Amino acid sequence: MKIDILSIFPEMFTGVLESSILKKASDKGAVEYNVTDFRDFASNKHKTVDDYPYGGGAGMVLKAQPIFDAVESLTASNKSLKPRVVLMCPQGERYTQKKAEELAKEEHLIFICGHYEGYDERIREHIVTDEISIGDYVLTGGELASMVIVDSVVRLLPDVLGKVESHEQDSFSTGLLEHPHYTRPSDFRGIKVPDVLLSGNHANIEKWRSKEMLRRTWERRPDLLESFSLTKEQEEWLKEFKKQDERY
Incomplete structure (x- = not known):
């Protein structure tokens, strides 16, 4: 270019x-x-x-x-x-x-x-x-x-970031905000990394990340969900978030 x-x-x-x-x-x-x-x-x-x-x-x-x-x-x-x-x-x-x-x-x-x-x-x-x-x-x-x-x-040009996934999972690229990230140590001043990220179960990790992307978007940028097509699973997650919010 x-x-x-x-x-x-x-x-x-x-x-x-x-x-x-x-x-x-x-x-x-x-x-x-x-x-x-x-x-x-x-x-x-x-x-x-x-x-x-x-x-x-x-x-x-x-x-x-x-x-x-x-x-x-x-x-x-x-x-x-x-x-x-x-x-x-x-x-x-x-x-x-x-x-x-x-x-x-x-x-x-x-x-x-x-x-x-x-x-x-x-x-x-x-x-x-x-x-x-x-x-x-x-x-x-x-x-x-x-x-x-x-x-x-x-940063979107081929090979610039090294891995395509580096920008495909960015906030807004998927239509949702990006999920939380953690790195070592797993326990910092008593604040621990979510157990699922240490489990080695990649299917569960991806599910957790997908759910957290939706949660973060709903909490911080709900306007983005107005034009976002939710799956059945995401619809259930959103209902869960709303119920949790009503408790406080």
Whole structure:
């Protein structure tokens, strides 16, 4: 996969892309990163990428020309390959694991990180394929949001994590939150690991984990269950949880 990032603060990405899983993915050849300062594509001598909004109002607006030219330069060598061009924007669709899995199937992603009051609308209308928000709050710019998305996408690429199960059981990947985890020692300050995890009975362990995934989701994110199709067994577990809750 090729990932291009357009930003007027490219230095922000140095530590992120050269650390941890993102660096490992690059070293393995699973992904190629390129961060471009779209200020370099400004047509004026002062390298200005923003201007006052038509009609008045507070703040500055990113100009269409530098971003149009920057995106076109990134796609000029292979016009047959249509990249997904992602605009980081608080007005975009809220980011989810499902969206990460969708983007992970692409060959080329381009992220546009904005600043100031907003974008010239022609950028949205004629370049962008996706507008994404990572939450209902406002950041200074799109850089941090794009880092979040890049991380969540790259870890899904083949062989990046080593084992497919490493991400298949993540919270949200299954539609439920992940089950609790424990490691040695089995008894820490009198707090013991559940006996089932020490039993060696893998069928019982998987059943326990499945039940705990449902329990944790019901307790912490019940909204996720609104669109989740429960099995008969899970329906019985949910009834059990509700009865237990009524006792307190």
